[in-house]
Amino acid sequence: IMNQNPVLEGLWKGTIIGTVGAMIIGVGLGIVIAIMRLSENPVLKWVSFVYTWFFRAIPRYVLLAIIGSGVGYLYSTLRVGLPFGQQFAQALGLSSDLTFLGIDVNTLSNSIIAGIIGLGLSEAAYMAEIARAGILSVDTGQAEAAQALGMSSGKTMRRIVLPQAMRVILPPTGNEAIAMVKDTSLLTAIPIIAELFYQTSTIGTRTLLIMPGFVAATLWYLIICSILMVGQYYLERHFGRGCGQKKNKKKRCARGAGMGGE
Helix, strand or coil, X not given: CCCHHHHHHHHHHHHHHHHHHHHHHHHHHHHHHHXXXXXXXXXXXXXXXXXXXXXXXXXXXXXXXXXXXXXXXXXXXXXXXXXXXXXHHHHHXXXXXXXXXXXXXXXXXXXXXXXXXXHHHHHHHHXXXXXXXXXXXXXXXXXXXXXXXXXCHHHHHXXXXXXXXXXXXXXXXXXXXXXXXXXXXXXHHCCCCCCHHHHHHHHHHHHCCHHHHHHHHHHHHHHHHHHHHHHHHHHHHHHCCCCCCCHHHHHHHHHCCCXXXX
């Protein structure tokens, strides 16, 4: 009989927490990068383009392997303090080097936090393009009307553009969340052993029950992804209220009808 405690720990820590944390970073950072990409500032455009180019071109397994081994090799300790703190401390005759925070990079790079950051940075590049497509799908007249009413650019984006863009953003975002559940199996590149597939495959190999271990992992992935699919369905129905319900509304929904959304 397969021991369920390590499997459940891997399911909770590596798969569920890893997915939630990575998607929070990916969605939040992706929206920021998308707004930068649409900015008229050439510096912001260039930075956002380089970011999406780099992280979309690097396989996630390779990125996680670099974070797990390469970062700790280059920087064993990360110190946060005043610039030239050691020189200032010596000039003032202080024993401290004015460092506020010291982080052991080797320990951090082998933790679930490093895996979440790696997956989140990679996901942000894809979410940036999804968010950009959603923002561009909203009629520019919506933002112009909001600004004519005295709304700032930031408030217009939050209250007018993004709520309407969610109709376009949400379906691919749901797909990305489901894909992220499966991509957490790549955390073994760091390596992180508190992960669902690693635990089921390890127990299966140790007990010579390899296929039952694979079946157990498959069933858990099916359960999690099915729950996410149901949640995605209700979210799409919520943000798509009034769209596609009647023939006379289809054209308006395609244009992003109404400043506050229908």
